[in-house]
Amino acid sequence: MLEATSIVWHNGRLVEREQAAPSIASHSLHLGIGVFDGIMAYWNGNHYYIHCLDAHLDRLRNGATQMGLEFSWSNADLKIGISSLLDQLPATNYYIRPIVYRSVPQLSFNDLMPVDVTILAVTIDRDVNKPLTCHISPYQRISGNAIPLAWKICGTYVNSYLARRAAQIAGFNDGILLDQQGRITEAAVANLFLIQKDKLVTPALTPHIFPGITRLTIIDLAKNLQIPVEERDIKPADLENFDGAFLAATMMELKPLSTIHPYIYDTSNHPLFRSCLKEFQEITHQ
Numbered sequence: 191m192l193e194a195t196s197i198v199w200h201n202g203r204l205v206e207r208e209q210a211a212p213s214i215a216s217h218s219l220h221l222g223i224g225v226f227d228g229i230m231a232y233w234n235g236n237h238y239y240i241h242c243l244d245a246h247l248d249r250l251r252n253g254a255t256q257m258g259l260e261f262s263w264s265n266a267d268l269k270i271g272i273s274s275l276l277d278q279l280p281a282t283n284y285y286i287r288p289i290v291y292r293s294v295p296q297l298s299f300n301d302l303m304p305v306d307v308t309i310l311a312v313t314i315d316r317d318v319n320k321p322l323t324c325h326i327s328p329y330q331r332i333s334g335n336a337i338p339l340a341w342k343i344c345g346t347y348v349n350s351y352l353a354r355r356a357a358q359i360a361g362f363n364d365g366i367l368l369d370q371q372g373r374i375t376e377a378a379v380a381n382l383f384l385i386q387k388d389k390l391v392t393p394a395l396t397p398h399i400f401p402g403i404t405r406l407t408i409i410d411l412a413k414n415l416q417i418p419v420e421e422r423d424i425k426p427a428d429l430e431n432f433d434g435a436f437l438a439a440t441m442m443e444l445k446p447l448s449t450i451h452p453y454i455y456d457t458s459n460h461p462l463f464r465s466c467l468k469e470f471q472e473i474t475h476q
Contacts, residue, residue: 198210222343223344234475275309291305329353380438381402
């Protein structure tokens with residue numbers, strides 16, 4: 191269970207967590223009108239390393255602006271908020287969740303309504319490399335032309351919830367979703383990488399695939415390791431042609447896959463995956 195810490199940063203000050211809760215009549219609660227992001231704060235012995243903080247905060251602000259949820263806090267203010275929150279918590283690894291929403295008791299909405307910004311933290315383990323199992327989800331990835339995936343809109347993630355829940359009911363850890371053309375997009379909340387001999391293959395970005403920050407990190411580190419990366423369309427039938435697969439996301443980090451049903455992979459022991467994992471952990475342990 192990922193339970194949030196008892197204090198949060200809310201609209202410029204630290205408060206008890208439930209003081210930041212929206213009204214039961216908030217349209218953010220009813221309609222999913224909100225934007226969030228996810229950031230890892232790694233405790234490395236005597237300091238925190240926060241991965242790609244500027245990129246995460248820029249993405250949060252862009253999504254909020256696009257949704258008519260503009261807020262006055264600068265990125266510098268949000269960084270101070272994160273630091274002040276971490277200073278009040280036991281030193282360990284945290285998943286940081288900034289979220290932008292409207293807490294007021296209004297089912298209708300307009301852009302003049304007040305906007306709330308809250309930053310919460312969840313304790314989380316790091317460097318957990320136990321292989322996961324996946325299947326092709328019965329749920330289709332929601333079209334990015336209907337709801338822009340890059341904005342990280344709260345309501346969009348019902349699609350991810352349904353895919354993850356269906357996978358767990360079927361005995362798997364996660365689901366791989368297809369788009370309307372039957373192409374592989376990603377897992378419920380993580381980008382997908384596949385290993386083919388000495389190269390990485392990942393679905394080419396379309397409006398239906400989330401452009402993850404960790405995805406970009408993996409592409410960059412692969413180039414540093416002189417590992418070719420091919421971005422292209424992938425169909426479920428292509429999965430038999432790969433030697434391994436792994437997921438990449440902020441909270442998940444890098445997770446090897448042992449199965450995308452019915453195909454079996456020994457990703458954990460594949461040299462290419464081991465090289466990427468080592469390089470990624472060197473980044474997060476700095």
